Amino acid sequence: MMSLLLPLAVLCPLAASIIVFLSAGRLSARAVGGVACGGVGLAALSAIMLATGLLAGPPGGVVHAQLWEWVRVSGFSADIVFTLDRISMVMILVVTVVGLLIHVYAARYMADDPGIARFFGCMTLFVAAMLVLVLASDLLCLFIGWEGVGLCSYLLIGFWHDDPANTAAARKAFFMTRIGDTALLCGLLLLATQAGSLRIEPILAATMAGLVPSFTLIAAASFVLVGALAKSAQIPFQTWLPDAMAGPTPTSALIHAATMVTAGIYLIARLHVLFAAAPVVMAVMAVTGALTLLVAACTALVQSDLKRILAWSTISQLGYMFLALGCGAWQAALFHLMTHACFKALLFLAAGAIIMRLGHEQDIFRMGGLRRTMPGLGVAFVAGASALAGLPVVTAGFYSKEMILAGVWGSRFMTPLSAHVLWATGLLGAFLTALYIFRCVFIVFAGEGKGAVSGGTPRLMAVPLACLTFLALFGGIIEMPDVIAPVHLFTALLSPSGHPSPMHEPGWTVLAGAIVPLAGLAVAWVLWGRTPAVMREMPQQAAIIRLARPGHGMDVLYDHIFVQPLRLLVWLTRRDVPDRLVAQAGWLTRSASIALAKTRKDILDTVARRTAIMTAEGSLLLGWMQNGRVRWYAGWVAGGLCVALAVVMLS
Amino acid sequence: MPVLSLNESLLFTSMLFSVGLAGMLVRRNLVFMLMSLDVMLNASAVLFVAAGARWHDASGQVMFLMILALAAVETSVGLAIILCLHAQGRPTLDADTGNLLRG
Structure with a gap:
C-alpha cells in the first residue's frame, strides 16, 4: 500500500498540472485554484500518510516503488524508481505542506490575473518535478526532476512576459543554472562510468568500500558541488536569484525561497557519504558557504527593494546550509532547510500581501508606519523576521542556527582550516542577518505612515500566513542544544539506528549564538528604529553604499x-574577418595548386586525352553496331557463337 | 538399330542449321525470316532426337516436344507482330526498314 501511495504523491500534482494546462481559458479562476490546491493537497495528504507509515515501521526502513525500467544496456542501467527514506521524507513534507499553504495563498493572490491557468499549471508542475527530484533513488531520474524545477522556475520568473526585463531575468536564471546542470551531468556520468549504474545506494556503497579511485571521486564530487552551487545561488552563481524576484510573489516564496533553491542542499545531504570521502571538496564547500553568507548579508543590508532584501537573505541562509554541509553537519543543514522553508515562505507571503495592499510598491523607503494600518501582517512579518534572525528560544530559526554553529564548532578539517574561524564567520553572519532584517522591519513598520493602504488581507491569504507563523515560531523545538534541553528528535529521525553524534560544544557558544541576534536587533533599533530622517535616507546618499547596493x-x-x-x-x-582569412587561405591554396598542377600537367593531360579519344571511338563503334536491324543482330549472335565455340575448341 | 548413325545425323542437323542461319541472314522478308528460324529450331530438335536414340534415353524426345511447343509459340508471336505492323499501315515486310525505335 505504501509503495502504491508513493507514485500517487507525484502523480497528483502532475495530474492537476495537466488538467489546469489543458483547461486554460475554460475554467474560472476559482476552479483553477481549486484544482491546483486539490492536487497539491492530495500530495500533502499522501506525504503525511507515508511519513506516519515510515515512522511506524522499523528504523532504517525504506519504501521502494519501481515504476519502470528506463535504460538497460550492458554495463549501465537506469530505472524510474522512487525511494522514500528519512531524508526524502523530511523533504516531501516540506515541499508538499509549505507548497500547499503557498498554493492556497496564491489562489487568492493571483485571482485577478488573466494568466492564472498558466501560473497554476507551472506551480503544480513544479511541485511534481520537485517531488521527483526528492524521491528519485536513481540519479538519472533525479536529474529529470532537477531539470523540471529549472524549467518551471524559468517559466514562472518570466510569467509577466510583456516586460522585457522579466524575460531577461528568466533567461539569466536559466543560463546560470544551466552551467550548474551541465557540471552536474558531467559528475553523474563520471559516477556512472565507475559504478555502472546511477542508483544512489550502490554508488554510496562503492564509495564507502573505497572502490572508486580518489581522483575520480574528487572530480565527481566537485562537479556535483558546482551543480548544487548553481542551483542554490551560491557565490559564483549568486546573481540570478535577486533577479528572479521578477516573478509573482508566491513563485518567489515557493521556488526561490522554500524549495527549489534547496535542491542543491538536498543533493549534497543525500550524497554526504560521497563528499565525506573527498575532504578537499568539503573544505571548498564550507568556505564558499561562509563567503556567500557574509557577502549576501552585507548586500541585503543596503537594498531598498523589499523582495530583493528577502532574496539576498535567502542566498545568505543557503550559505549557512552549505557551511554546515561543508563541515559534515548535514543533519543540521537539513534542519535549517526545514525551518528556513517555513519562515522564508512566511516572509515572502507577508511581503507579497504588504506589496499588494500598497498598490505594488516595493521600495521600503516609501513604506512606513504599517504597524498601525496592517497589524496582522505586521505580526506575521515580525515573526518571520525573528525566526530569520534567530532570536533565542522563541523562534525556530534559533534552534537550527544553533545546530549549525555547533556542527561547525565541532568539525575537523584535514586541511589547515580552522573550524573556529568558520564558526566566528557564522556568528558574524547571524549578527548581520539580525541587523538587515530588523532594519527592514523598523523602516517598514515603525515611523509615520506614508502612502495609501487599501483593502484588507483576504481570509484565503491570512490562513496560510497564520499556519506559517506557527511553524516559524514553534517548528524548531524538536531539536535543542544540550545546554537548554536534551531534545534530539530531528537527529533521531534522520539517523534512527546511529547514536546521535555527541557535540561537545561549550555552553558559552550557545550563549554567544543567543546574544548575537539580540545585539543585531539592538543595533538595528539604534540605527533605524528611532532616528528619523538622516539615517533613513542615508542609503540613497552615501556614495559607497550606492556603489555596493544593487x-x-x-x-x-x-x-x-x-x-x-x-x-x-x-x-x-x-x-567577416574569419571569412577574409578563409578567402586568403583559399587564394594561397589555389596558387600553390596551380604551380603544382603545371608540373604534372603534361602527363595527366596526355592520359586524359587518350582516355577521351578511346572512349569516343568505342562509343562510335558501339553505336554503329546498334543499328536496329534484326538481321545484323542475328549475324552478331551467330558470329559471337562461332567465336565462343572456337575459343572452347582451341583452348 | 537406327536408320542414321549419330555422325550422319550430326552432319544433317548442322547442314539444316546452316541453311536456317543463312536464310535468316540473307532474307529481308519477315515471313521468310520466321520460317528460317523454325528451320534452325527443327535442326536442334532433330539433333535431340538423334542423341536420344543413340543413348537410348527418352529425354531427347521430351526435349523435342518442348521445342515443338516453343516453335509454335515463337511463330505465333512473330506472326502477331507482323500483323500488328501491317495493321499500323506499314506497306512492306522488309525487316531492315524497322530499325528505328518508333512503334
Whole structure:
C-alpha cells in the first residue's frame, strides 16, 4: 500500500498540472485554484500518510516503488524508481505542506490575473518535478526532476512576459543554472562510468568500500558541488536569484525561497557519504558557504527593494546550509532547510500581501508606519523576521542556527582550516542577518505612515500566513542544544539506528549564538528604529553604499569576463574577418595548386586525352553496331557463337 | 538399330542449321525470316532426337516436344507482330526498314 501511495504523491500534482494546462481559458479562476490546491493537497495528504507509515515501521526502513525500467544496456542501467527514506521524507513534507499553504495563498493572490491557468499549471508542475527530484533513488531520474524545477522556475520568473526585463531575468536564471546542470551531468556520468549504474545506494556503497579511485571521486564530487552551487545561488552563481524576484510573489516564496533553491542542499545531504570521502571538496564547500553568507548579508543590508532584501537573505541562509554541509553537519543543514522553508515562505507571503495592499510598491523607503494600518501582517512579518534572525528560544530559526554553529564548532578539517574561524564567520553572519532584517522591519513598520493602504488581507491569504507563523515560531523545538534541553528528535529521525553524534560544544557558544541576534536587533533599533530622517535616507546618499547596493558589481564583472569576449567574437564574425582569412587561405591554396598542377600537367593531360579519344571511338563503334536491324543482330549472335565455340575448341 | 548413325545425323542437323542461319541472314522478308528460324529450331530438335536414340534415353524426345511447343509459340508471336505492323499501315515486310525505335 505504501509503495502504491508513493507514485500517487507525484502523480497528483502532475495530474492537476495537466488538467489546469489543458483547461486554460475554460475554467474560472476559482476552479483553477481549486484544482491546483486539490492536487497539491492530495500530495500533502499522501506525504503525511507515508511519513506516519515510515515512522511506524522499523528504523532504517525504506519504501521502494519501481515504476519502470528506463535504460538497460550492458554495463549501465537506469530505472524510474522512487525511494522514500528519512531524508526524502523530511523533504516531501516540506515541499508538499509549505507548497500547499503557498498554493492556497496564491489562489487568492493571483485571482485577478488573466494568466492564472498558466501560473497554476507551472506551480503544480513544479511541485511534481520537485517531488521527483526528492524521491528519485536513481540519479538519472533525479536529474529529470532537477531539470523540471529549472524549467518551471524559468517559466514562472518570466510569467509577466510583456516586460522585457522579466524575460531577461528568466533567461539569466536559466543560463546560470544551466552551467550548474551541465557540471552536474558531467559528475553523474563520471559516477556512472565507475559504478555502472546511477542508483544512489550502490554508488554510496562503492564509495564507502573505497572502490572508486580518489581522483575520480574528487572530480565527481566537485562537479556535483558546482551543480548544487548553481542551483542554490551560491557565490559564483549568486546573481540570478535577486533577479528572479521578477516573478509573482508566491513563485518567489515557493521556488526561490522554500524549495527549489534547496535542491542543491538536498543533493549534497543525500550524497554526504560521497563528499565525506573527498575532504578537499568539503573544505571548498564550507568556505564558499561562509563567503556567500557574509557577502549576501552585507548586500541585503543596503537594498531598498523589499523582495530583493528577502532574496539576498535567502542566498545568505543557503550559505549557512552549505557551511554546515561543508563541515559534515548535514543533519543540521537539513534542519535549517526545514525551518528556513517555513519562515522564508512566511516572509515572502507577508511581503507579497504588504506589496499588494500598497498598490505594488516595493521600495521600503516609501513604506512606513504599517504597524498601525496592517497589524496582522505586521505580526506575521515580525515573526518571520525573528525566526530569520534567530532570536533565542522563541523562534525556530534559533534552534537550527544553533545546530549549525555547533556542527561547525565541532568539525575537523584535514586541511589547515580552522573550524573556529568558520564558526566566528557564522556568528558574524547571524549578527548581520539580525541587523538587515530588523532594519527592514523598523523602516517598514515603525515611523509615520506614508502612502495609501487599501483593502484588507483576504481570509484565503491570512490562513496560510497564520499556519506559517506557527511553524516559524514553534517548528524548531524538536531539536535543542544540550545546554537548554536534551531534545534530539530531528537527529533521531534522520539517523534512527546511529547514536546521535555527541557535540561537545561549550555552553558559552550557545550563549554567544543567543546574544548575537539580540545585539543585531539592538543595533538595528539604534540605527533605524528611532532616528528619523538622516539615517533613513542615508542609503540613497552615501556614495559607497550606492556603489555596493544593487549587487550589480558581480554583473559588471561577469559582463567583462564572459559577455564582452563573446561580443568581440560576434563583431569579428560580423566584419567577416574569419571569412577574409578563409578567402586568403583559399587564394594561397589555389596558387600553390596551380604551380603544382603545371608540373604534372603534361602527363595527366596526355592520359586524359587518350582516355577521351578511346572512349569516343568505342562509343562510335558501339553505336554503329546498334543499328536496329534484326538481321545484323542475328549475324552478331551467330558470329559471337562461332567465336565462343572456337575459343572452347582451341583452348 | 537406327536408320542414321549419330555422325550422319550430326552432319544433317548442322547442314539444316546452316541453311536456317543463312536464310535468316540473307532474307529481308519477315515471313521468310520466321520460317528460317523454325528451320534452325527443327535442326536442334532433330539433333535431340538423334542423341536420344543413340543413348537410348527418352529425354531427347521430351526435349523435342518442348521445342515443338516453343516453335509454335515463337511463330505465333512473330506472326502477331507482323500483323500488328501491317495493321499500323506499314506497306512492306522488309525487316531492315524497322530499325528505328518508333512503334
